[in-house]
Amino acid sequence: MRQLTRATLSFALTMGVGIGLAAANAAETASDEETFTIGMKNLLPPALFDDNLVVTVGQPQAEAKPQPITFPHGRHVTTLGMDCNYCHSNARKGVHAGVPATSVCMGCHALIDTTDRPELVKLKDYWDKGEVIPWEKVHDLPDYVYFSHKRHAIAGLDCQECHGQVQDMTVNQRVSSLKMGWCLDCHAQHPSIDENYGTKAELRRAELKDCWTCHK
Amino acid sequence: MAEFNRRDFLKAGAVATTATAAACSYDYVVPQEKVLPYVVNPENVQPGLANYYASLCNGCATACGLVARNKDGRVVGVEGNPDHPSGPGLCTRGHFDLVATYSPDRVAGPTDRTATLSWDDAQKRVADAITAAIAAGKSVAWLGRYRSGSVAALLDVAAARGMRRVNWELLGVDGLLAAAQSAYGVNELPVYELEGAKTIVSFGHDFLHTAFGSMAMAKGWAKAKDPSHDGFVTRLVAVEPRLGQSSSQADHWFAAKPGTESFAALAIARLCADANGYSGPAAALLAAVDVAAYATSCGIDESKLKQIAEWLAAGSSVVLPGGPTTDGGGGLDVATLLCNEVLGNIGKSVQFGRGSRPGHISAFAEVKALLDDAAAGKVGVLLLDGLDIVHLAPADLDVAAALAKCDLVVQLANEPDDSSGANTLLLPTGSGLEQWSDASTEAALHVLGQPAMVPIKDSRGLGDVLLSVVKALPAPPAVIETATVALSPPTPDLDGMAGSAASFADFLKARWLTLVKPADADAAGWWREVQAKGVVATKPTVTSPAWIGALPSDAPASAPDGGDYALVLFASHLADGRWANVPWAQELPDPISTYFWTTWAEISPATAQRLGLAEKDLVKITTGQGSIEVGWFGSPAVAEGTVAVVVGNGKKTGKYAKGRGANPLKLLSGTLTLSASSATLTRVVGDSGVHALVGNMNQDGRNVAVNVNVEDAIKNLVGAAGSIVPIHHLPTDPRVEAAGPVDMYPEPQHPTYRFAMTIDANACNGCGACQIACAVENNTPFVGPDQLRKGRTMSWIRMDRFFEGKGENPDIRYLPVMCQHCAHAPCEGVCPVLATYHNLDGLNAMIYNRCVGTRYCANNCPYTARRFNYHSWEWPESYHLMLNPDLSTREMGVMEKCTFCVQRIRSAKDLHRDVAFAEREVGKPVNMRQNEVPDAELRKLTACAAACPTDAIVFGNWNDDKSTVVKKGTTPRAYTLFGELNTKSAVHYVARVNHNQPANVAHHGGGHGEDHGGAKPDADKGTHGADAHGAAHEEG
Structure with a gap:
């Protein structure tokens, strides 16, 4: 019953908001030559980005998932002062930031005592057996989404903008919704666009609103 | 309050529907996935980024080079190697070979057809059988397709060690080689x-x-x-x-x-x-x-x-x-x-003099002699390399019985076929993309085939299996002589080389370092370079041998007797049947009949009339050897009194090959001559099930695939003004004409790119490489014959075929048609949910997630370029490994179409943006202009353009005046399809040139003299004014 009410409400809201904004955008286009429009009209009714309407991945903020090894991000980043890129070395180079190969862990941990440290024993076991560590995915985008990690990292975004204060976390936890509206909020107004594209920023913003920027 | 028009109503309604669905399924849970990193990251492998390997195409014996794209451990695409003399471009067979790599029928490992064996056991069985055969005085024989390079060298070694060797192919070159030998005394092909x-x-x-x-x-x-x-x-x-x-x-x-x-x-x-x-x-x-x-x-x-x-x-x-x-x-x-x-x-x-030949070449007589000996029990071990000989042999040879008489038949193939019998040991030799190989079909051309991925099954390379066979054979009686091609360095001791090689890769490398490497080159550095380029091609030497031949002694066969019709066989996409188990090959429509998934007979329309054939009837073709019943195609391209039947189908084995059509080779006898047997035809009432994917025989008087006259074409080259293409005009109301062109839609903005394509119909021969390359790149499924008959093809490119001539002037025209990416796209305006729209790059975008499947867009597309998913198509194991991860697969109820390979565009832009950002790091200013992908990279960016063997398809940025796509797309021969509809499409066609075409335009005269020989053909009475029509279809 609660869902039904919600659906009815959304319908009403969408009708009103969608039409109103479409009209407003059309007026804006006519008056401002620097505005780029995709296709015939300003196509994406912002109402569609309402968190309640877009079906993507789960809840806005997820529970921490139990991992095969309780990896303490805080100790590595805050206590030891390691850079994110040391382990996630593809973050600025690849489509996927990637989870480091076990060999990267062992680069240090081969020299670190495992006595009374069960999590390190687990790591050593995986390494000795040559088994892959089956991490649970925390940031999972739908398969129809193209997301290039390097594009965002090179553009000057901080890791924390999307991933939260990982340096304070033990097991990593998703703090952003990763929904389409959340993505587009940044694509519409992130300051790095102006920094990187200067006079072409408006064009870049228009491009970033194109469905084909992310949908594949 | 804004105007509330129909469009907005539909839009809002659709949003509301989405809202309802979304709200109700808010708790939808995405399955939890895992991240599985490497234990040790392999060198040069980065998840999500492709690696490219220069390798060898194993689709046929020609030895073209290819570049395999390995993404996340699997080869998901192949293209022609531009460093190879016959590159870039890759024909259908190279793509079929990639698909065959992932065949669901591939066996898990060596098998005797009852159980899977280990490789050690299997190879021991082969070695023991060889020893036993030699002890018993029986022969060890090799019957296979053409092989050149190091495999051919090993075959030479094995032959010198006493193995009987026959290399034969149905569509082979043995006849031409024999002709060259008798005419010029050379042991090579022209x-x-x-x-x-x-x-x-x-x-x-x-x-x-x-x-x-x-x-x-x-x-x-x-x-x-x-x-x-x-x-x-x-x-x-x-x-x-x-x-x-x-x-x-x-x-x-x-x-x-x-x-x-x-x-x-x-x-x-x-x-x-x-x-x-x-x-x-x-x-x-x-x-x-x-x-x-x-x-x-x-x-x-x-x-x-x-x-x-x-x-x-x-x-x-x-x-x-x-x-x-x-x-x-x-x-x-x-x-x-x-x-x-x-x-x-x-x-x-x-x-001549180039040493052109695909290794050792045998005539069919040698195959027949071998099989006769096998039937007489004289062959102990028979190794079958890639030949389905039971399928290929004529009816009067009982090959299955002959194979059964051998002690052991070793089949070197990845999947069982009709030749697999009870005494068959099947050794999966893997795909060419999984193993070391090489080929050398000319003295000055060496192509290296390096593995582009690890085998997906427990297979071992052909060369390695052959090497173990060589080692099982007795040592040679004397030093062997190889040189199937004229090699300039002294012939090395191949036998010794083979004997000491631990693996085929070692043998191959040793052979290359001895035979191919220039004497002064550093071995390690040279080998790295060869691996990077994949080919060593030097300038061929050409000689002019003197004629020594006689007139053909055997009088040409007279017109066939005994039957009413001359039976000729031909090959289409399935070639000799080697691609019959590749569903995408079965589905690729034949260029002439546009039939698929079956066997058919082509007869002239008059013959069909004489036989009283109705559309669905079958025709029974009877020869002295037997008969087959197949569907028919009334083709203007078949001579009266001739019946032409396609080979390749009629197999009894294979998930996709089994039970498709009939095998016309069983209509032949003895010598397996594909032409000029005689046959009788009779009508069989029934439902043949054949169906033409292109329904129209001709253009019904419209001018879609345009021809121009030779003189016109020569006088109106690149840079000339105006158009010489007569545009077909729809009947319009005079009031509309008087009003002039009216645009219903505002002009779209293309600030950086206007992606466009130019297709030179004059260079297109309908080969279908673009279609199969598109399917592989874009995860386009095969749908099977039943769905195809309902017109539910999923191929994003349709190859239109029109018979516009008759008799001595055949004038057969092909036109590849895909989404034209119109600036004023009729599909966009009718989409109620904005799933399709025009983007800033000039692409007609299609967002599958938004699509609700109304199919309005497909109905409104004048080019029939859109494809609807009537089902959620499947990629059976292991085809799913071939899926391109750069784009999604589509599911039931969703419209799809050509995207101009948007994932490739995205990737190209991405790399250039990387360059721009890297420059910023060193202090250079970054702006959008720096991110533009240059024409050289765009030219062959799409899968179809990359595959096209004749460079007929060119891609690029229409905003860039210097780009190839603009240069080719603005010549006087260029036109847009249905330009009169003012769709402002981005695909530009270049009209074909035909020697029989009457002149369309008055000659401009200027620039060229009147020295282009031959009488000027009569000017067409209905001459169109060039200038008026040129303006009508010009891009805005």
Whole structure:
């Protein structure tokens, strides 16, 4: 019953908001030559980005998932002062930031005592057996989404903008919704666009609103 | 309040529907996935980024180079290697080979058909069987397809150690080789250079498709046909009973009585000699040629033969040999070489001395002798390499029984086929993309095939298996002599090399370092370079051997007797049947009939009428060997009295091959000659199930695939103004005409790119490489014959085929049609949910997630370019490994279409943005202009453009005036499809040039003199004004 009410409400809201904004955008286009429009009209009714309407991945903020090894991000980043890129070395180079190969862990941990440290024993076991560590995915985008990690990292975004204060976390936890509206909020107004594209920023913003920027 | 029009109503309604669905399924849970990093990251592998490996195409014996794209451990795409002489571009077979790699039928490991064995056990069984056979005085024999390079060298070693070796192919070159041997005393094939030929006469050679070396010939043909290349347009004359994919490009068609083509060729040779006063060594032979009598024998009017000779003698020329539908071996190939001899083509357009041959070549007689011996119990171990000999052999050879008499049949194949019997040991030798291999089909051409991924099954490379066979054979009695091709360095001790090699990769490398490496090169550095480039090609040497041959002694077969019709067989996409278990190959419509997934017979419409055939009827074809019942196609490209049947189907084994069509090879006897058997035809009432994917035989008077006249084309080259393309006009209301062009939509903005494509219909021969490359790149499923018959093809490119001529002027036109990415796209306006729209790059975007499947867009598309998913198609294990991870698969209820390979565009832009950001790091300013992808990279960006063997498809940025796509797309021959609809499409076609086409326009005169020979054809009465129509379709 609660869902039904919600659906009815959304319908009403969408009708009103969608039409109103479409009209407003059309007026804006006519008056401002620097505005780029995709296709015939300003196509994406912002109402569609309402968190309640877009079906993507789960809840806005997820529970921490139990991992095969309780990896303490805080100790590595805050206590030891390691850079994110040391382990996630593809973050600025690849489509996927990637989870480091076990060999990267062992680069240090081969020299670190495992006595009374069960999590390190687990790591050593995986390494000795040559088994892959089956991490649970925390940031999972739908398969129809193209997301290039390097594009965002090179553009000057901080890791924390999307991933939260990982340096304070033990097991990593998703703090952003990763929904389409959340993505587009940044694509519409992130300051790095102006920094990187200067006079072409408006064009870049228009491009970033194109469905084909992310949908594949 | 804003105006609330129908469009907004629909939009809002759709949003509301989405809202309801979304709200109700808010708790939808995405399955939890895992991240599985490497334990140790392999060198140079980065998840999500592709690696490229130069390798060898194993689709046929030609030895083209390819570049395999490995993404996340699996090869998901192949393209031609631009460093290879016949690259870039890759024909259908290279793509089929990739698909076959992931076949669901691939066996898990070595198997004796009851259990899977370990490789050690399996190879021990082979070695033991070889030892036992030799002890028992039986022979060890190899029966396989053509192999060159190191595998051929190992076969030489094995042959020297006593193994009987037969390399044969159904669509082989043994006849042509025998002709070259008898005519010129050379042990190699002629290389036909078509690029400079003003006249090409083909006697059935499938030179653009299934023939050995077709990639290079297709490129040469396209250049010869391009008026801007050398100021002429080649004239192609076909002398054969059935026009196939290659000869469908002919300007003139003369059908000799099947089996009598060599009479025509000899008469033409005599006429040419008379015309140019040939006085070479073959002159004496020609005196015996009685032109009038031969003309009567072959059924081609003497005046026509004179006309052909006149064309040939007038300038540079090539006479191509016989092919499947004309028996090349029966004297025809010698006769065609004689034509080239008298025309002075030897050493010019017909080249010897290059050492062209795909390794050891056997005639079918050797196959028959081997099988006869096997039937007599004289063969102990028979190794079958890639030949489904039970399927291929004629009816009067009981091959299955002969194979059963062998002690052990070792089948070197990835999946069982009709030749797999109870005594078969199946050793999966993997795909060419999974193993080391090499090929050398010319003395100066060596292609390296390096593995591009680890095998997906427990397979071992062909070379490794062969090496173990060699080691099981007794040591050689004497030093062996190899040199199937003329190799300049001294022939090394291959036997010793093979004996000491631990693996085939070692043997191959040792052989390359000995034979191919220049003496002064550093071995390690040179080998790295070879691996990077994949090919070592040096300038070939060409010699001009003297004619030593005689006239063909065997009189050409007279018109067939016993039956009413001459039976000729031809090959289409399935070739000799090796691709029958590749569903995408089965689904690729035949270029002529556009049939699929079956066997069919092509007969002339008059024959069909005489037999009283109804559309769905079958036709029963009976010869002395038996009969088959197949569907029929009434083709204007088949001579009266001839029935042409496609080979390749009729297999009994294979998930996709089993039970499709019938095997016409079983209609043949003894010598397995594909042409000119005789057959009787009878009508069988029933439902044949054949269906043409392209329903129209011709254009119904519209001008979709446009022809222009040769003189017009030559005088209106790149840079000339105006249009010479007559545009078909829809009947319109005079009031509309008076109002002039009216745009319903505002002009879209294209601030950076306007992606566009130019398709040169003059260079397109309908080969289908673009279609299969598109399917592989874009995860396009196969749908099967039942769905295809309902018109539910999912291929994003449709190959239109129109028969516009008749008789001697066949005028068969092809036109690849995909989404035209219109600036004013009719599909966009009718989408109620904005799932399709025009983006800033000029692409007509299609967002699958938004699509609700109304199909309004497909209904409103004038090009029929959109495809609807009636089902959620499946990629059975292991085809799913081939899926391109760069784009999604689509599910039921969603519309899809060509995206101009948006994932490739995205990737290219991404790399250039990386460059721009890297420059910023060192202090340079970054702006959008720096991110533009240059024309050189865009030109072959899409999968279809990359695959096109003849460079007919070019991609690029229409905003960039210097780009190839603009240069080619704005010539006077260029036009847009249905330009009169003002869709402002981004795909530009370049009209075909045909020697029979009447002039469309008054000649402009300027620029060129009037020295382009030949009488000017009569001006068409309905001449169109060029300028008026040029303006009408010009891009805004």
